[in-house]
Each structure stands twice: as C-alpha cells, then as structure tokens.
Amino acid sequence: MRCVVIGAGVVGLAVSRALLRKGYEVLTLEAAHAIGTGTSSRNSEVIHAGIYYEPGSLKASCCVKGRRQLYEFCEKHNVPYSKCGKLVVATNESQEKILNTIYERAEANGLSNKMGDSLRFLSRNQATELEPDLECTAALYSPATGIIDSHSFMIALQGDIEHEGGAISLCTKVNDVEVTPKGTILVHTSGLDQAEYTLETDIVVNSSGLDAPHLAHRIHGSQTWLPVPKYAKGNYYALQGCRAPFTHLVYPVPEQAGLGVHITRDLGGQARFGPDVEWIDVASSDDINYTVDSARAESFYDEIRKYWPNLPDISLSPDFSGVRT
Numbered sequence: 001m002r003c004v005v006i007g008a009g010v011v012g013l014a015v016s017r018a019l020l021r022k023g024y025e026v027l028t029l030e031a032a033h034a035i036g037t038g039t040s041s042r043n044s045e046v047i048h049a050g051i052y053y054e055p056g057s058l059k060a061s062c063c064v065k066g067r068r069q070l071y072e073f074c075e076k077h078n079v080p081y082s083k084c085g086k087l088v089v090a091t092n093e094s095q096e097k098i099l100n101t102i103y104e105r106a107e108a109n110g111l112s113n114k115m116g117d118s119l120r121f122l123s124r125n126q127a128t129e130l131e132p133d134l135e136c137t138a139a140l141y142s143p144a145t146g147i148i149d150s151h152s153f154m155i156a157l158q159g160d161i162e163h164e165g166g167a168i169s170l171c172t173k174v175n176d177v178e179v180t181p182k183g184t185i186l187v188h189t190s191g192l193d194q195a196e197y198t199l200e201t202d203i204v205v206n207s208s209g210l211d212a213p214h215l216a217h218r219i220h221g222s223q224t225w226l227p228v229p230k231y232a233k234g235n236y237y238a239l240q241g242c243r244a245p246f247t248h249l250v251y252p253v254p255e256q257a258g259l260g261v262h263i264t265r266d267l268g269g270q271a272r273f274g275p276d277v278e279w280i281d282v283a284s285s286d287d288i289n290y291t292v293d294s295a296r297a298e299s300f301y302d303e304i305r306k307y308w309p310n311l312p313d314i315s316l317s318p319d320f321s322g323v324r325t
Helices: 010-021 058-077 093-108 124-130 150-163 209-216 294-305
Strands: 002-006 025-029 086-090 120-123 138-142 146-148 167-169 173-179 185-190 196-201 203-206 231-239 249-252 262-265 271-274 278-280 316-324
Touching: 002 010, 002 185, 002 196, 010 025, 010 150, 010 203, 058 146, 058 150, 086 093, 086 124, 093 138, 120 124, 124 138, 146 150, 150 167, 185 203, 203 209, 231 294, 271 294, 271 316, 294 316
Parallel strands: 002 025, 002 203, 025 167, 086 249
Antiparallel strands: 086 138, 120 138, 173 185, 185 196, 231 271, 231 278, 231 316, 249 262, 262 271
C-alpha cells in the first residue's frame, strides 16, 4: 500500500520509518531544503519521562512508551544522549502539595521501580546534597528524564528510512489534498521550479508541524470540523559568564500554560533558561518572528532566583525561541 508522509521533522521521519518497517511503500515530502528545520530544530531536546500528562490519555501512553523506545534507539544507533535526570522543585508549602499530585500522576502513567523510572521524593537537604546551589523546600527526582542530540536522532531516522527503501523529497510543497470517489488520495505539490505535480496514494499522514492545521483545511472531501490553530511562542535565554549551576535539569512546579521557566542544558554543557509563554497572533507559521526580545529576560530573573538565588545580574542573553500550537 502506498503512503505519503507530509513533513520531515522528527514526527514525520519516525512515522515514515515505522510504516516502512510494516511493509508500506513510503514517500516523505518536505517543503524545506533539509529535514528537521522547523519545530524539530527549535526545542530544548529534553527526553520527558511522562509525569505530567493525564492518566489514560494518548499523550501519557505515547510519552512513557516512546521514551523507553527512544533510549533503546539511541543505544542501537549511537545517537548521543544523556540520562541526566530532573528535579521538579517546590519553593513553598502550597507547591509541595502539587508535587504529590505529580507523583500520583506519574504512578498512574506507569512509572515504577520495576522499570527503573519511578519518581522519588526528596527533602530539602536531600535535594541540596544533589545540587548544592539549589533552593527549595522539597523536590521530586525523575531518573528517566534526559537530553538528546535531536539532529543526530533525525539523521539516524533518515538513515533507516533510506535503508528500508523509502525516499524523502525535499523542497516539495503540498498545495492541497483531494480524496477521490474511488477512495484514493491525490496530493497536489509544487517544487522549486514552480511546476505542479500530483501524486496518487492510498494513505496520507499529515505531520507538517505548525502547518498541520492549515494543511488539514486543504484536505478536500474528508473533514467536517477542524481546529483553528493558536500559537504559543517560548523564548530561551543562555547563561553567560558563569558555569552551569546544576548537573541535573531543574524545573519548577508546572504553571497554567506550561512547565515554568526551567533550566536545561545541551550535551555540550551550555545552560539555558526557558521557556516563557508568549501568545502570538499570526495568520500562519510563515508569519512567525522567532527573534528573542532581550527585554523579556527581565521577567526571568525573579522566577529563576526562586530556586537559584545566586543567579548573577545581566547573565542571560537571547538564545532561541520555539513555537507550539
């Protein structure tokens, strides 16, 4: 059976690889000049353990199962990663109650001692034994959280796709999709030469990232209702002029629209803080301005000093931003 996967970011590449391994004939289309230039290149590269999502939800099951599979994939394909662990920290008594909720949710999502990924409560003294510069009243330790070289991961996925006989067509824009009366699907595309090409296939997977809602509206003959995208921009700031204060990732308790301003690091040791939540009003992803406003860093200092009081003044510089919908 023929499949067209639209989008060659992490999700699109992983879907293409999985379909090929099931015996499907797969062509992956990517509008950009290279794989993974969209959302897949604008994130913190954190491998999440699966502690926040609603128990029983698809997000929860995919996160826990996917995280275990991802570590196995990294080992097999020599993709650089570090299972560095994460601390979720409370800085007052009311936040300690939220830690209890997170712990119960993680248990419900299948994190366990048997699998080696169960969360562990830490007192203030236990947390500061791990991270002497940390300020908190209590914490949860997540041993299964890690970081990954996302570009190497995508290159490994691409290698598997090519090994399985799949193909990736770059600089190929999907204009619209049409479901025919006989049940096949026509994918209308254009390339760098602006010439239009039509592909006939049996299955289409829309994994076009931020463009997915807009593309879904251009699939004719299938949907009656589709969501309207709303974009949230997250800004990150790099720590300059001093060493990274922690060896683990450190997250505050979650806030309403996100996970709070936390500290992550990449495999090269660069520490960064973020993201904040900046709702942006744009018609499409083509209109997004990814520039990080240096003035927004002012609001970061107070939030970070709740768990790292020794953050020096004027030590945060604009790093990068990402957008989710």
